Amino acid sequence: MLFRLSEVHKSYGTQDVLRGTSLQVNPGEHVGLVGRNGAGKSTIFRLVRGEETADRGEVVRARGVKLGLLDQHVHFKPGSTVHESALAAFGRLQQIEHEMHELEHRMAEATDDLEKILERYSDLQQEFEHEGGFEYTARAESILQGLGFDREMWTLETEKLSGGQQNRLGLACLLLAQPDVLLLDEPTNHLDVNAVEWLEEFLQAYSAGFVIISHDRYFLDRSCRRIVELENGRAANYTGNYSDYLVEREERREAQQRAYDNQQQLIAKTEEFIRRNIAGQKTKQAKSRRKMLEKLERLDAVRPDQSSGDFRLQAIERTGNHVLTVTDLAVGYPGKLLAQDIRFILRRGECLGIIGPNGSGKTTFLRTILSKIDPLAGEVRWGSKVQIGYYAQQLDDLDDRNEIIMELRRVAPSTATAGELRSFLAKFLFTGDDVYKHVRDLSGGEKGRLALGKLIYSRVNVLVLDEPTNHLDIPSREAHEEALSAYEGTIVTISHDRYFLDRVATQILALNGEGGAEHYDGDYTEYHDWKLGIRDSAPAPLPEPDNLVTVAAPPAEVVEAPVIKTPPPPKKPGVKVIKKKKPAARTPEQIENDITQAETRLNEISQQMGTPAVARDADRLIALNDDYQQTEALLKTLYDEWDRISQEPATA
Numbered sequence: 001m002l003f004r005l006s007e008v009h010k011s012y013g014t015q016d017v018l019r020g021t022s023l024q025v026n027p028g029e030h031v032g033l034v035g036r037n038g039a040g041k042s043t044i045f046r047l048v049r050g051e052e053t054a055d056r057g058e059v060v061r062a063r064g065v066k067l068g069l070l071d072q073h074v075h076f077k078p079g080s081t082v083h084e085s086a087l088a089a090f091g092r093l094q095q096i097e098h099e100m101h102e103l104e105h106r107m108a109e110a111t112d113d114l115e116k117i118l119e120r121y122s123d124l125q126q127e128f129e130h131e132g133g134f135e136y137t138a139r140a141e142s143i144l145q146g147l148g149f150d151r152e153m154w155t156l157e158t159e160k161l162s163g164g165q166q167n168r169l170g171l172a173c174l175l176l177a178q179p180d181v182l183l184l185d186e187p188t189n190h191l192d193v194n195a196v197e198w199l200e201e202f203l204q205a206y207s208a209g210f211v212i213i214s215h216d217r218y219f220l221d222r223s224c225r226r227i228v229e230l231e232n233g234r235a236a237n238y239t240g241n242y243s244d245y246l247v248e249r250e251e252r253r254e255a256q257q258r259a260y261d262n263q264q265q266l267i268a269k270t271e272e273f274i275r276r277n278i279a280g281q282k283t284k285q286a287k288s289r290r291k292m293l294e295k296l297e298r299l300d301a302v303r304p305d306q307s308s309g310d311f312r313l314q315a316i317e318r319t320g321n322h323v324l325t326v327t328d329l330a331v332g333y334p335g336k337l338l339a340q341d342i343r344f345i346l347r348r349g350e351c352l353g354i355i356g357p358n359g360s361g362k363t364t365f366l367r368t369i370l371s372k373i374d375p376l377a378g379e380v381r382w383g384s385k386v387q388i389g390y391y392a393q394q395l396d397d398l399d400d401r402n403e404i405i406m407e408l409r410r411v412a413p414s415t416a417t418a419g420e421l422r423s424f425l426a427k428f429l430f431t432g433d434d435v436y437k438h439v440r441d442l443s444g445g446e447k448g449r450l451a452l453g454k455l456i457y458s459r460v461n462v463l464v465l466d467e468p469t470n471h472l473d474i475p476s477r478e479a480h481e482e483a484l485s486a487y488e489g490t491i492v493t494i495s496h497d498r499y500f501l502d503r504v505a506t507q508i509l510a511l512n513g514e515g516g517a518e519h520y521d522g523d524y525t526e527y528h529d530w531k532l533g534i535r536d537s538a539p540a541p542l543p544e545p546d547n548l549v550t551v552a553a554p555p556a557e558v559v560e561a562p563v564i565k566t567p568p569p570p571k572k573p574g575v576k577v578i579k580k581k582k583p584a585a586r587t588p589e590q591i592e593n594d595i596t597q598a599e600t601r602l603n604e605i606s607q608q609m610g611t612p613a614v615a616r617d618a619d620r621l622i623a624l625n626d627d628y629q630q631t632e633a634l635l636k637t638l639y640d641e642w643d644r645i646s647q648e649p650a651t652a
Contacts, residue, residue, distance in 0.1 A: 001026055002065055002181045002209055003048050005235075008057035010043055017043050019233025020057070025181065030203065031211045032220040032242060035230035037445065037473040041213045044230075045069060045183050068179030070187060074170030076158040083154035085169060086140040089176035093136050096128045143172045146198035147191070148357065164190035164358075175202065182210035188219050192357040193496055199223075215474050217242050218498040232303075257302045259609050259625045266602065266632060267293065285595065285642075292599050297607050316461045316489050319348050320383035323462060323490040324369065329378035331361050331368045337376060338364050339511045344519045346507065348383075351484070351491040353505030353524060360513035362494045363466055366390075369492070370464060389460035393467050395447050397454075400440035404430055404450060407439055411458035428453040429479050444471040452480060456487060465493040469500050498524045591642045598635040605631065 002025045010018040017040040025031055033041050046052045047059050049069055061067075076085045087094065103121045107114065132139070144154065147168050161169065167190045174182065188196045200222040203210065214220055220227070220242035227238040227245035236252075238245040270289045277286040323346050330340035338361030346352050354362050367373045369380045370390060382388075399407060408421050425435050428449045439447065448468065455463055463484075469477050481503040484491060495501055501508070501524035508520045508527040520527040605628045 006058040008054045032224035039230040066179040069183040090136045260299045325381045330376040350506045353501040354494045356511030357513035360511040387460045388462045389455040391465040405435040461489040469497045
């Protein structure tokens with residue numbers, strides 16, 4: 001055990017964040033921690049580090065465990081370079097190396113204590129070799145390059161790095177320190193796709209344990225072997241990666257809902273029996289069942305996902321078949337070429353996903369096709385009837401003074417009712433009184449959702465999006481993806497979110513950061529597999545353009561994006577059957593005894609299904625649910641038999 005939380009409660013003012021959270025992480029486990037923004041993920045990290053204390057419950061760390069957490073604001077030794085800061089993670093090895101050099105100088109002087117010097121030198125040499133002293137420089141340089149620090153950057157002073165570069169260097173130092181457990185809060189922020197893929201491979205082979213908070217579902221899929229979901233202040237464990245979690249979570253939800261529905265049916269039938277018989281011939285059975293209901297632990301219904309919604313959006317004006325044609329395009333600035341030889345045709349209803357390292361020219365490409373800057377070479381041609389809405393990362397089209405519903409009304413027709421606007425905003429997770437919040441009070445993710453909603457509601461037929469999923473939690477990303485999947489227009493989007501690109505992209509434009517570009521007809525995974533040679537395919541040849549006119553890009557607007565992954569139907573385990581005999585003539589007393597046993601069994605099953613251990617075990621929950629149905633059917637048969645036997649004397 002590395003650390004454990006047992007029934008931990010934590011509140012901030014009137015907000016209960018953790019409500020009896022239990023969680024244990026063991027050596028070597030690769031854990032992904034997921035949940036909505038505000039669910040308590042970062043709070044758990046602070047509790048484990050001892051930065052905060054629990055209101056109730058227990059937080060236990062293994063004795064001597066070395067925790068490694070990437071701080072939001074990293075600090076380096078003043079005046080140190082990138083290379084020196086990375087090597088500083090090996091402080092002990094550097095001390096040994098320094099002392100060995102001093103001993104070498106003393107040995108050259110042939111002092112009287114040469115034997116002691118040689119003995120000390122031998123001890124240090126063994127420790128140096130055992131701790132990886134001959135490889136640590138190569139390890140540091142490998143990790144620096146993997147996280148995007150080329151050799152030319154190694155001599156840069158850390159003070160001259162951007163905030164994103166400093167965070168990347170902090171991550172490099174943390175990986176080099178090799179703690180017993182890594183606590184990584186959004187480690188893929190500030191990383192381009194190449195660096196994220198390198199980090200995935202590094203973590204897959206990482207021998208120690210780690211816990212990752214991330215909204216990058218593709219990253220969780222490739223890095224984690226266990227998922228912990230925080231919801232309503234409690235933790236639920238799932239074995240497998242993120243895709244496995246989606247399947248099992250759906251199975252658990254279906255089993256929980258079936259158990260709830262069955263219990264509600266039992267309660268309704270029992271209450272009806274009590275009403276009919278409490279003062280009659282079967283008063284004994286009615287009182288027994290009333291006691292059973294009083295002791296029954298009530299199950300909760302499944303809470304619907306907040307991201308679900310009806311995304312049948314308003315119709316938009318139809319463009320020509322060929323929406324955007326780019327021929328031999330080169331982008332950049334005078335004296336600085338960023339990318340060239342860009343060629344593709346984007347048709348109506350398709351989505352172009354743009355990927356590449358930071359600084360490779362992705363945003364410059366968008367600005368070029370929107371006629372905000374001139375191309376260095378080549379041609380950009382928009383098709384007929386094109387109306388473009390632009391989503392910039394700065395979200396500068398939103399008016400902070402407006403309420404959400406009034407901000408949407410800016411692009412709505414005068415005939416739009418408040419009900420129509422509220423219904424549309426609900427698709428983007430603004431429900432109830434949320435629509436009356438002021439824009440200035442929204443988080444970055446909420447502003448992004450509102451901006452995307454505005455763009456789609458304005459009924460433009462082409463969306464140009466620059467990193468629409470930045471700063472969004474997973475449910476918000478899913479809502480964006482669902483909206484964009486239902487959008488009937490054409491999309492051009494920059495994104496580092498590979499899960500998002502798999503959901504919405506039909507073409508990939510990859511800029512390599514060295515002036516080159518590749519176009520692939522397919523989603524991100526297909527492009528990635530093709531690059532690795534997994535798929536024996538090549539980008540489809542471009543057809544000849546036809547009936548195209550050059551169109552200036554309209555004024556800018558703004559937006560964001562989501563992911564829905566439909567799990568396969570749940571597997572059905574074997575059914576546990578309560579075998580029942582059909583006796584010959586039996587007395588009412590014998591039947592009453594069987595009824596009591598069956599009612600007791602139903603109560604036991606209901607209590608078991610309500611325990612946290614069973615709620616986390618989908619197979620056991622399903623089996624208990626089947627057992628419940630079988631017992632309920634047996635009970636109905638016993639009731640019918642009791643009615644028949646008890647009426648026989650009256651009909652004789």
